[in-house]
Amino acid sequence: MGDFLAQYGFLIVTMVQAGLLGLSLYFPLQAGQLSLASPGFYAVGGYVAAILLTNPAFAGLRESLGNGLFPLTWLAAALICGLLGLVVGIPALRLRGIYLALATIAFVEILRVVSLNLGVTGGAIGIFGIPQAFGFQDRWQYIWLFGPLLILTLLFARQLERSRVGRAFRAIREDELAADAMGVPPTRYKVLAFVIGAVLAGIVGAMSAPFLNTWNAKQGTFDASIAILAFVLIGGSRNIWGPVVGGALLTAVPELLRFLADWRLVINGLVLVVASLYLPQGIVGALERLRRTRPPRRPETAALPGVKGGTP
Template identity: 90%
Template sequence: MSEFLSTYGFLIVTLLQAGLLGLSLYFPLQAGQLSLASPGFYALGGYAAAILLTNPAFAGLRDALGNAMFPLTWLVAAVLAGLLGLVVGVPALRLRGIYLALATIAFVEILRVLALNLQITGGAIGIFGIPQAFGFQDRWQYIFLFGPLLALTLLFARQVERSRVGRAFRAVREDELAADAMGVPPTRYKVLAFVIGAVLAGIVGAMSAPFLNTWNAKQGTFDFSIAILAFVLIGGSRNIWGPVVGGALLTGLPEWLRFLTDWRLVINGLVLVVASLYLPQGIVGALQRLRRPPPPQRPAPVQRAEVQP
């Protein structure tokens, strides 16, 4: 077992991380918002953790708290991401569709350029030598951080779906004007979904900084935004398991096909094309349709025999 975890532990943690980032995009989509801002909040959370764990200004705090410093970085990242999500979400979520997507892409690029030019973030080089969380000796041990976080996030998402908030999300997604007419304020719930996704992405970033041992501006890019969106669309955007399945498939497939060298990237692209064409509801959506019983057939109308005079 230890040999298996030593070999595949890094990949397992990466799959868990991909599922969490997919879920961070899933929440805004539940309210009908095509947001691509998750990598920006992910990068923000990582920088917050990296600075708190390496900057000499916080050496006294690190010595005083010990391992409790790591949960503190998660809390700080969550608060910063939530506040920034609120500041960005209130004006940006007045936009819809492709305009909102472009606005969130611009937000990600602004954060990336700031990270490249600020001294506290290490500029283009980034921050190195981030200590391992709780003194972990092997990367696979991060399963004990990302695994529970994924389980709690899925449980939270399930509870939200069944609550009044979840019903409001669906109402806004299906018809914003009708929801507003029924007393459901669209802006409030769109901002709430956006902030929930931002907080989750920030926490994942704070956990990922020690896992990767380094953090730089490459962690939050436009390409990464498209990758996370693909996790949700391929897995399915109408079920909480969709982002997890899509993230695991698109992250793990290139590794599982590594023996094919350069052809593995071609196969990965073919999976994206085929799934987009033939699985419009995603993999999980297609499986749900297969499990549904066929609709009951109406009995054929009985034809009355004509009486001959």
């Protein structure tokens, strides 16, 4: 078991991390919003944690709190990303479709350029030597952070779907004008979904900074936006398990096929193309459709007295 975790522990944690980032995009999609801003909030959360854990200005806080500083970084990242999501979401979410996607991509690029030119973020070099959370010795131990966060996020998403807010999200996604006519304020609920996704991405970033031991502007890029969108689309955007399955699959395939060198990227691209063509509802959506269309089992008739094999 120890050898398995030593070899594949980093990959397993990365798969869970990818699922969480997919879920951060899933929440705005629940309200019908194609937002690609998750990498930006992920980068901000990581920078918050990296600065608090390495900057000399916070040396006294680190000494006084010890390991208690790590939960504080998660809370700080959640608050900052939530406020930033509110500030960005109120004007941006008045846009729809491809225009919203372009606006959120611009937001990610603005954050990337700003981080490249700030001294506190380490500029283009970034921040190095981020201490390991809770003194972890091996990377696989981060499953004790990302795993519970994934479980809590899935439980929260399930309860949200069953709540009045979840029903409002679905109404807006299906027909925004009809939802507005029925008294559901679209802007309020779209901003709420956007902020929930921002908070989750920020917390994941704050946990990921110690996990990666370094943080720089490459963490929040346009490429990352497309990758996270692929997690959701390949896994399925109408089920909470879709982003988790898509993130795990698209993270694992290139690593497990590393022995094929550059051909592994070709295979990863083929997976994306095939899934896009033949699984429009994603992997989880296809499995659900298969389960619903399976013919019901024929009930067995009770055997009559004196007759073998059931029906005479």
